Amino acid sequence: MEHGNDPSSLLQILRGMQEHFGHIPAHLVSRLADRLSIPRARIESVASFYSFLQLRPHGEYRVLFSDNVTDRMSGSQALMELMCQQLWLQPGKLSEDGLVSIDTTSCTGMCDQGPAMLVNDHAITRLDHQRIQEIVQLIRNRTPLADWPADFFRIEDNIRRSGLLLGNTLPRGEVLRAALVLGSHNILEQLNASGLRGRGGAGFPTGQKWEACRHAAGSGHYVVCNADEGEPGTFKDRVLLNCQADLVFEGMTLCALATGARKGFLYLRGEYRYLLDSLRAVLQRRREDRLLGVDILGQPGFDFDIDIHLGAGAYICGEESALIESLEGKRGVPRNRPPFPVTHGYLQQPTAVDNVETFCQAAMVLHIGPEKYRAIGTARSSGSKLISVSGDCPRPGIYEYPFGVTVREVLQDCGAVNAAAVQVSGPSGVCVPESEFDRKLGFEDLPTAGAFMVFDDSRDMFEVARNFVHFFAHESCGFCTPCRVGTSMLKQGMDKIAAGHGTHYDLAEIDKLDRVLQTTSHCGLGRTACNPVLHTLKHFRPAYEARLKSLEFEPAFDLDGALARARQMTGRDDAGAHLKENE
């Protein structure tokens, strides 16, 4: 009811249904289609796109184990197996009594306190043998989630090193008051002078983006905060939203003042649902303090407010145009660009999209002034950067550094010993081997959205790359054929090598596939899907070669194996029924 009959609220309506009924009931799909005056097929198409929405029942308890490589490194697969055994269940299947289903999901953003799982969208961290036994018992007893021990749902910030953002708490509204005196022209000048660049990885100058949005023609301007950090190994926005929510909203309101927007959205990734109530409470306080709403801070005509939209488990929605599609209640498929969101964004209107950290940094620029800000970091990368450290180190968590910090310095601070490689900026980023640990984090050398996954010398880097490749195949939105088919072929190729059937021919095929994906993919996911394999092949080739057969060619499809069931059914398993023996 709260969303009215607006089709652009479709995703939020479906999320509400999912939360209430545990799935999207078929009989309500037709009623919803009538009410929103859209085809039933559109609703089914949207519901089937997002992995947290289910058109069929998935049990009173839907358990999803986080399947990031760092969860695996801390034992998630064995824990999932244990839970399946104890509940007499196969992964991906609903129990016969309809009570529970267990499956995996992509990284839940809890890499500093994994292994982690989601139960009915609620994150549970620090899983171990004992916790799994307790969860099994609670499920068997049909204990409502609200009565589970609160400690299960405790999520730590794990801030290990603070700087400009994490070490300062600004009085609510202080930046806005100063900005109102400056006016939009001077705000943009200060941002440009500070050298602030977007913290999502691409590094577009923030002042230029806001300026372009301000000057774009449209019936209304919008501000969108991308809080859908789905890159495996990244969790810094989770921490900022928990401990610096006011600063995030201050930055968004500042953007509204600079661009002339009257409406903003914070798109929160579904895995961070636990933050929803506290974020809404912060928004409410800001409304009460006249920092949102009509005539903000008594300034006539300065009207702006923010809605929070909850994502539903689609990594691709972190891509800004896909996120806008999702905000409009559609499948999160990236748009053709140009035109860019600054001119044709939400509802085809000028829209400034930035991530959580960028809005905080923008507010800080106004707070300390562009000269001081520019003095932090390096010539082309001003300011500080939050790094999400996970993997093989005793002190995983959030570290804030001036740009220009080396990989080696971060490793020393987090206590990593015997590190053999660091994956910077998630699966689509760069695998940095030990010989390159003096490289610097920053736009000049290693641009990063924030993920910093440490692998020590006991890790099998082939398996790390295989996990990343599975991730891309799972998260490809399927819109364009090269990516849909290519990521799946890549996954099959890596699985073939893992099974001991790979040859040098398969490695050469990956090179060819990369060329196809680079040149024909519609968005960055497809273009970077081969990166983890190519990077690990370059630096850790023996991990691949140890698995290769010396044959020139080995088919990916095992025909003899595929006929095993037929042999079983016909009672024939003699040598003559086997293809190999007949060759």
Ligand code: SF4
């Ligand atoms: Fe979707 Fe992949 Fe095409 Fe991107 S490259 S639009 S993720 S299918």
